[in-house]
Amino acid sequence: MGGDENANLPADFFLRLPPAASRLPARRLSDATMNSRRRPRILVAKPGLDGHDRGAKIIARALRDAGFEVIYTGLHQTPEMIAETAIQEDVDAIGLSVLSGAHLTLFPAVMGLLRSRGADDIVVFGGGIVPPEDIAALKQAGVREIFTPGATMESIVTWVREHVRPRA
Numbered sequence: 001m002g003g004d005e006n007a008n009l010p011a012d013f014f015l016r017l018p019p020a021a022s023r024l025p026a027r028r029l030s031d032a033t034m035n036s037r038r039r040p041r042i043l044v045a046k047p048g049l050d051g052h053d054r055g056a057k058i059i060a061r062a063l064r065d066a067g068f069e070v071i072y073t074g075l076h077q078t079p080e081m082i083a084e085t086a087i088q089e090d091v092d093a094i095g096l097s098v099l100s101g102a103h104l105t106l107f108p109a110v111m112g113l114l115r116s117r118g119a120d121d122i123v124v125f126g127g128g129i130v131p132p133e134d135i136a137a138l139k140q141a142g143v144r145e146i147f148t149p150g151a152t153m154e155s156i157v158t159w160v161r162e163h164v165r166p167r168a
Contacts, residue, residue, distance in 0.1 A: 040164045041069045043091040045082045047110065050100040051075055055127070059095060062153040063160060079106060083113035086122055093164040096126040096143075103130050108141040115142075123164050127151065 044060040046053050053075050060072045071089055073082065086094050098106055107126055114120050126138065127147035135146045144163060147156055 038166050039067060039069045040092045040160075040166050041071065041089065042093045042095060042160065042164065043071050043073065043082070043086050043089060044095045044097070045073045045077050045085070046075045046097050047077050047079055047082055047106040048098060048100055048102045049076060050098055050102070050128075052099050053097070055099070056095075056097040058153070059097070059127070059156060062157055063095075066157045066161065068160065068164075079109035079113055082110050083117060083119070086114065087117055087119050090167070091122060092167050093123040093125065093160065095160075096124065096128075098126065098128040098130075101129065103128065104134055104137060107138050107143050111142040121167055125159070125163075127156070 042060075042063050044056050044063070046056050057072065060070045064070045071085070071091065073085055077085075082094065082096070085091075094110065096103075096107055096110065103126065107124070111120075111124060114122055114124070120142070124143050125145040125147070126143055130138070130146050130148055132148075138146055145159055147159075
C-alpha cells in the first residue's frame with residue numbers, strides 16, 4: 001500500500017479526540033507514562049460492515065478523558081484501512097469494536113497486516129459481541145485482550161493504562 005490512500009477522503013474523516021488533560025488529575029496516567037515523551041496514542045476502529053458505533057465512541061471518550069490521545073476512524077473500516085491508519089498515525093494501540101459476529105475474520109486480518117508491515121509491536125485489544133469460546137482463538141492470533149458486554153469503562157481504561165506504553 002502506498003501513502004496516498006487517504007488523500008481522497010473528506011477532511012473530517014478522522015475524528016480526533018484530544019486528551020482532556022486540563023480536567024484530569026495527574027494520577028490518571030501512570031508516572032512512567034506521564035514522564036515519557038508523549039501520551040499513548042490509541043486508534044479506535046470499527047472494522048467491517050457493523051453500523052453500530054455508540055460503544056466505540058464511549059470507549060474513545062473514556063480513554064480520552066483518562067489522558068490518552070485517541071483517534072476514532074469511524075464506521076466501515078477495512079482491516080487494510082485500520083492497519084494503514086495505525087502505521088501512519090504512529091499509534092501505540094488499536095481498540096477494535098465488532099458487534100456483527102465477524103471478529104474471527106476481522107481481528108486476525110488486522111493482526112496479519114500489522115505483522116506484514118513490521119508493526120506487530122502495536123498492542124491490539126478488542127470488544128463487542130464475542131462468545132467466550134472465541135476469545136482464545138483471538139488471543140492466539142495476537143489480540144492482547146477482549147472486552148465483552150458488561151465490561152466497565154474503568155476496567156478497560158485500567159487495562160489500557162497497564163498494558164500500553166508509547167512505542168519507541
